Each structure stands twice: as structure tokens, then as C-alpha cells.
Amino acid sequence: MRARSSSMRNHRAAAATVLGTMMFATLTGCGNSAPTAEAPPAQDDLEAAVRPVITEQMEEMGIPGLVAIVRSPERGDYEIAAGVANIDTGEPVEMTDHFRIGSITKTFTATVALQLAQEGKFGLDDPLEQYFPQVDTNGATIRQALNMTSGIPTYTTDAFLNALADDPQRVWTPDELLATIEGVPAEFAPGEGWDYSNTNYVLLGMLAERFGGAPLKTLIQDRIFTPLQMNGCSLPA
Structure with missing residues (x-):
């Protein structure tokens, strides 16, 4: 089956449903009512509330396996590993398995870019075309790339x-990704709207590498993962 952008939107909506439902499940009982003497629900009760929601959404979204943690001050923590890590062998998912975090990487890229701006390497209101004259950057600034405007x-x-x-299995280079938008009109004038564009963060990653003097994975490791002791995270490529 070929991928479609509409299906990605559906998956995002479903993921939001999972998160929202899980939050509701863990926060039920919180509020302004007076505290009671009842003991917090047992771990079995929390699992009974959360696992069916996760299982249902996995089936609807076609997710073979996942790990998740639900945290509540009143109910404690609940960790779940569900599904399989290998669809051919049926090997079950373990809590220690590593998963790709996708666009959460944008947070790290933005952090490095902001650090470099703070160090005076460039200004947030510098036009992108100053650094990428070969790309139609719509007259936008670094700040506007960061906030998707x-x-x-x-x-x-x-x-x-x-x-x-x-x-x-193809590994796309940043230049190859930028080439795919050649001739594509802008969504709107800079600052006149908001649109989630992955191209923004390709440009920001390239900018970070140019002024940080190292590959993006090294910058993120040295500036974020190592000082914050995020030992379970890595950017392998």
C-alpha cells in the first residue's frame, strides 16, 4: 500500500486519541473534591484501565509493538510493553527496547540552533537566504523556520x-530533501500563517552543522545528551 499524507494525519489523530484517553484514565479521580481515606487503586486496576485502550489503538493503527509509561501522582507509574518487536519471529517487545522518536528530534535541533544563536553565531532574525542562497526560502527568517511560520x-x-x-532503506541527504521542493510554491508569506513543514528543520540542521562545526548527531550528543545524562538516547545517523 502506498503512503498518503492523509493517512499520516489519521495516524497523528489516533495517536492523540491514545494520549488523551490514557491521560483521562490516569487522571480520573483528580480534581477539587476533598481527599478521601481510600487507598490508591492497585497496579492491577491501573493496568485494567490502560491496557485495553492501548491494545485497541494498536489494532486500529496497525502498530506491531510499543512501549509506554503512564504516570499519575495518585495512581503511581504503569509501564507497558505490548506487541512484537519482530513480526517474522513474533519476538515480544521488552521495556528495554529502543524506538525511534521521529520528530521529537526537532526539539533537539531547535535547542542546538538556539544555543548557537545565543553564542552569537547567527541571529534568529537573519534571513535564511543569507545562508542558503541556492534554496527558495520564501524570504523567511531563522526564527520563522523554528516556529513553523x-x-x-x-x-x-x-x-x-x-x-x-x-x-x-534509502538514506536521503539534506540536499536531496531540499531538491524535492524546487518549484513548489510557498504556503503563505513569512509570518502570515502556520504550517508544519519538515523542510524547516532540514535547513536548521544544516545551519547548526555549519556554525557548530560538527555533524548534527555530534552536536546533539555533546550539547544535550551528554550534559543531561540522557544515556538511553542516540542519533546514529
């Missing part, structure tokens, strides 16, 4: 997602 179109179009589905 640049209007620069995203490279994650239907055509790109189909190419990704046809060759999932």
Missing part, C-alpha cells in the same frame, strides 16, 4: 512518501 513547503508530500515506501 516560514511558509516554506514541506518535503513530505505524497510523491515523497510514495518514494519512501518504494525504497524504505
